[in-house]
Amino acid sequence: MTTFLQQLVNGLSLGSIYALIALGYTMVYGVLRLINFAHGDVYMVGAYVGYYLSRLLQRKEPSLASALLVMLGSMIACALLGVLIERLAYRPVRKEARLTLLITAIGVSLFIENVAQLVFGPDPKFFPSLAPRTDFRFGGMRLTSEQITVIAVSLLLMVLLRFFIMKTRTGKAMRAVSFSLDAAKLMGISTDWIISVTFALGSALAASGGVLIAMQIPKVDPLMGIPYGLKAFVAAVLGGIGSVPGAVLGGLLIGTSEVMVVGYLSSTYRDAIAFGILILVLILRPQGLLGRVHKEKV
Amino acid sequence: MRGWIAAAGVFVGLLFLNGVFVGSVFPGFALPPYLLQVLCLAGINITLAVSLNLINGFTGQFSIGHAGFMAIGAYASAYFTVTFGEALRSALGFLPEFARDGAVLLVALTIGAVLASIAGFFVGVPSLRLRGDYLAIVTLGFGEIIGVVILNIDAVGGARGYSGIPKLANFFWIYLFAAATVLVVHRIVHSSFGRTLVAIREDEIAAEAMGVHTTRAKVISFVVSSAMAGVAGGLFAHYLMYINVRSFTFLKSFEIIIMIVIGGLGSITGSVLGAVLYISLTEGLREFAQYRMVLFSLLLIILMIVRPQGILGHKEFVTFLTKRRRSLGAAPGTPGA
Amino acid sequence: MPSLQLSRVTMEFGGLCAVNALDLTIEPGHLYGLIGPNGAGKTTVFNVITGVYAPTSGDVLFEGASIAGERCGRITRRGIARTFQNIRLFGEMSVLDNVKVAFDCRQATTLTTAVLRTPAHRTEEERVGRESLELLKIFKLDHLANERAKNLPYGSQRRLEIARAMATAPRMLLLDEPAAGMNPHESTELMDLIRWIRDRFGMAILLVEHNMKVVMGICETVHVLDYGSTIAIGPPAQIQRDPKVIEAYLGGA
Numbered sequence: 001m002t003t004f005l006q007q008l009v010n011g012l013s014l015g016s017i018y019a020l021i022a023l024g025y026t027m028v029y030g031v032l033r034l035i036n037f038a039h040g041d042v043y044m045v046g047a048y049v050g051y052y053l054s055r056l057l058q059r060k061e062p063s064l065a066s067a068l069l070v071m072l073g074s075m076i077a078c079a080l081l082g083v084l085i086e087r088l089a090y091r092p093v094r095k096e097a098r099l100t101l102l103i104t105a106i107g108v109s110l111f112i113e114n115v116a117q118l119v120f121g122p123d124p125k126f127f128p129s130l131a132p133r134t135d136f137r138f139g140g141m142r143l144t145s146e147q148i149t150v151i152a153v154s155l156l157l158m159v160l161l162r163f164f165i166m167k168t169r170t171g172k173a174m175r176a177v178s179f180s181l182d183a184a185k186l187m188g189i190s191t192d193w194i195i196s197v198t199f200a201l202g203s204a205l206a207a208s209g210g211v212l213i214a215m216q217i218p219k220v221d222p223l224m225g226i227p228y229g230l231k232a233f234v235a236a237v238l239g240g241i242g243s244v245p246g247a248v249l250g251g252l253l254i255g256t257s258e259v260m261v262v263g264y265l266s267s268t269y270r271d272a273i274a275f276g277i278l279i280l281v282l283i284l285r286p287q288g289l290l291g292r293v294h295k296e297k298v
Numbered sequence: 299m300r301g302w303i304a305a306a307g308v309f310v311g312l313l314f315l316n317g318v319f320v321g322s323v324f325p326g327f328a329l330p331p332y333l334l335q336v337l338c339l340a341g342i343n344i345t346l347a348v349s350l351n352l353i354n355g356f357t358g359q360f361s362i363g364h365a366g367f368m369a370i371g372a373y374a375s376a377y378f379t380v381t382f383g384e385a386l387r388s389a390l391g392f393l394p395e396f397a398r399d400g401a402v403l404l405v406a407l408t409i410g411a412v413l414a415s416i417a418g419f420f421v422g423v424p425s426l427r428l429r430g431d432y433l434a435i436v437t438l439g440f441g442e443i444i445g446v447v448i449l450n451i452d453a454v455g456g457a458r459g460y461s462g463i464p465k466l467a468n469f470f471w472i473y474l475f476a477a478a479t480v481l482v483v484h485r486i487v488h489s490s491f492g493r494t495l496v497a498i499r500e501d502e503i504a505a506e507a508m509g510v511h512t513t514r515a516k517v518i519s520f521v522v523s524s525a526m527a528g529v530a531g532g533l534f535a536h537y538l539m540y541i542n543v544r545s546f547t548f549l550k551s552f553e554i555i556i557m558i559v560i561g562g563l564g565s566i567t568g569s570v571l572g573a574v575l576y577i578s579l580t581e582g583l584r585e586f587a588q589y590r591m592v593l594f595s596l597l598l599i600i601l602m603i604v605r606p607q608g609i610l611g612h613k614e615f616v617t618f619l620t621k622r623r624r625s626l627g628a629a630p631g632t633p634g635a
Numbered sequence: 636m637p638s639l640q641l642s643r644v645t646m647e648f649g650g651l652c653a654v655n656a657l658d659l660t661i662e663p664g665h666l667y668g669l670i671g672p673n674g675a676g677k678t679t680v681f682n683v684i685t686g687v688y689a690p691t692s693g694d695v696l697f698e699g700a701s702i703a704g705e706r707c708g709r710i711t712r713r714g715i716a717r718t719f720q721n722i723r724l725f726g727e728m729s730v731l732d733n734v735k736v737a738f739d740c741r742q743a744t745t746l747t748t749a750v751l752r753t754p755a756h757r758t759e760e761e762r763v764g765r766e767s768l769e770l771l772k773i774f775k776l777d778h779l780a781n782e783r784a785k786n787l788p789y790g791s792q793r794r795l796e797i798a799r800a801m802a803t804a805p806r807m808l809l810l811d812e813p814a815a816g817m818n819p820h821e822s823t824e825l826m827d828l829i830r831w832i833r834d835r836f837g838m839a840i841l842l843v844e845h846n847m848k849v850v851m852g853i854c855e856t857v858h859v860l861d862y863g864s865t866i867a868i869g870p871p872a873q874i875q876r877d878p879k880v881i882e883a884y885l886g887g888a
Contacts, residue, residue: 092603100606103559106552110595272446275439282436283424489749490739497736500725509711509740509803
């Protein structure tokens with residue numbers, strides 16, 4: 001029983017990261033119907049920015065303040081990156097066919113990955129510890145402070161996001177745009193601005209995920225965005241792409257099942273489990289767990 | 299009749315070229331091995347690109363798992379050759395060497411194609427009911443799952459990859475199948491079946507309302523396309539003599555998509571062009587090493603912004619020739635003049 | 636036996652009832668018009684008949700056989716063809732190919748014969764080509780046979796939609812606002828065309844229209860819907876005088 005709970009906690013911790021990244025995918029898809037393949041790479045950049053920032057702030061004692069600074073710095077940097085990507089690469093092709101958007105996203109993803117390999121160097125770097133590391137033990141389980149941080153910070157960010165989307169005017173505008181871009185325009189909403197905000201938010205969240213993960217598994221490399229990005233994407237689809245609570249649910253589910261499969265079955269199928277779940281869901285319930293069905297008007 | 303003569307011509311021509319390139323026709327002249335390899339890989343890419351275009355370009359379905367079917371073809375055919383190749387070879391002892399090699403290759407490729415098409419069927423049937431983006435996601439997922447499954451089959455090497463595959467494929471075989479693929483896809487597209495595929499692409503609901511069996515048509519084209527990818531995979535395996543799951547990830551699927559988009563979806567010539575261009579670019583830029591991919595991805599983005607329909611769009615090379623003739627003959631003032 | 640019969644057909648979307656226990660009967664060779672204000676449920680009725688939606692309850696009978704809930708393609712192959720409110724042509728395909736596709740649903744060619752180019756395949760292709768061109772001639776579109784469908788002027792596109800539907804060899808034709816966007820001259824031509832189709836092919840035609848000149852001009856029976864329910868059925872002259880209809884829709888014209 002304790003092993004199960006332990007796995008559950010591990011799963012929630014991993015799942016929170018997936019959820020943070022998945023939120024970016026789902027929000028961008030919601031407003032643009034675009035699968036932003038480059039999103040996983042923004043997450044990677046977030047981890048790297050965090051790395052360089054923490055090197056900059058290197059103090060004798062890791063402290064909470066510096067950790068916060070690193071996190072915020074990374075989030076802001078990636079928010080800007082996200083907006084830049086949207087402005088330069090996606091806006092010119094917004095009206096084009098879906099496949100064109102897809103290819104552009106792939107191009108951006110490849111571009112970021114390869115530039116990162118050039119600039120940062122292809123070898124993994126090690127993330128210095130930012131906060132004092134303590135373990136908590138009770139009932140036979142072991143929780144690291146990192147895990148608690150991950151879950152706590154993720155929770156906080158998700159709550160803030162929810163508040164933003166539901167209660168603020170910009171958030172309402174975002175939701176309007178996700179229902180219908182054209183109608184939102186007609187209502188006087190500056191859709192370009194909203195789309196930029198969406199990208200900024202999504203990228204900031206991905207960056208936070210990157211920093212949090214780098215704290216846990218203190219290794220960053222230019223291609224780390226691929227496995228995480230892919231699974232987070234699966235999580236977004238599982239929850240219902242376009243649905244914010246869906247992304248959170250999907251992320252937690254994917255994270256938990258991955259940990260469970262590795263723990264109870266074998267680690268070789270770890271990567272397949274996410275896709276297996278995905279395919280099952282898409283065949284049985286294509287709109288995802290919490291997604292809306294889009295009926296085409298005839 | 300004309301068709302048979304042309305086919306024979308292509309057959310002989312390729313044999314001849316193959317001989318020239320390996321140095322057995324003109325004494326002292328042989329294509330540098332590196333160039334020959336690039337040429338052969340280009341040929342395999344042509345088969346992949348043209349077969350994928352049948353689905354993505356002509357039927358308008360968003361499939362990004364093509365590499366998975368290529369993998370199945372590669373591994374299945376390789377397994378056959380490695381395990382049963384010798385047995386078959388000795389059974390055909392009465393045939394000359396090259397015929398025995400050819401026979402083993404053909405059987406291996408057939409097995410690869412059949413298994414790939416079966417996989418295509420099982421992937422296609424549930425997926426093709428889904429709308430655009432979802433289909434893309436599912437095909438992506440299936441491609442990855444196929445990879446993971448193969449990774450766990452020790453009999454074909456697992457994570458170490460599968461080696462020891464005899465080099466049965468060469469320029470001749472690769473381009474023979476490339477030509478065959480182009481021919482088959484061309485015939486499919488310019489037939490009543492091809493019309494239904496394009497109709498599905500243009501407006502699936504209207505197509506259904508006009509009595510088209512949409513799901514059936516989509517599944518059939520998907521199965522055919524997967525079979526061809528399987529053949530390409532088999533040729534790949536029997537040319538490089540070593541295969542690894544890492545060659546067949548979604549990155550490979552993306553590469554093929556990029557090829558057909560560059561050339562123009564909905565154009566067979568475009569896919570050929572795209573395949574050739576792609577490999578030329580990736581090889582030509584090789585000396586730039588690390589900057590190569592940066593440059594390439596930048597070019598890709600710019601291409602999408604500037605000319606998203608690719609180089610040929612929906613046109614074939616032939617269209618340019620006939621169009622000029624038509625506009626010379628058409629009456630002035632009528633559309634198309 | 637009536638060509639088409641709707642028996643207490645109800646269509647609900649979530650909590651919204653678009654069509655409410657509708658009864659409708661169309662005799663063979665009859666020109667039947669369905670009118671009503673926007674949102675009355677006319678296109679929903681169309682979509683139920685043609686299989687886009689399965690009715691929440693009730694039955695749809697085509698020549699006596701129940702077709703409720705069947706798939707679109709199957710219903711078309713049974714003999715009901717339709718056009719769309721928003722033109723849904725195969726834009727990139729030629730005018731001729733648009734019609735050929737519709738012919739194909741009655742053909743026997745398979746993929747294998749297509750790839751092998753068997754004589755049977757070639758003969759059939761020739762036949763389909765000939766018959767498609769014949770059909771285009773009837774609809775005065777043959778001179779545009781090789782044009783891309785999306786390049787056609789609006790009126791020609793509408794005619795092509797009808798021609799394409801006719802290529803499926805239907806025994807009943809459903810026209811969804813065929814006169815939309817047409818000028819008076821074009822709509823008069825359309826009226827003649829629809830009448831001609833009925834006379835020449837003897838099929839029942841169900842028409843959804845807002846253009847009253849067309850509806851009252853050619854329909855033998857007019858069926859008025861409002862909020863998913865029938866408020867009047869009868870010959871045009873009677874409908875035009877019906878106070879309920881005037882109040883809901885015609886506005887005292």
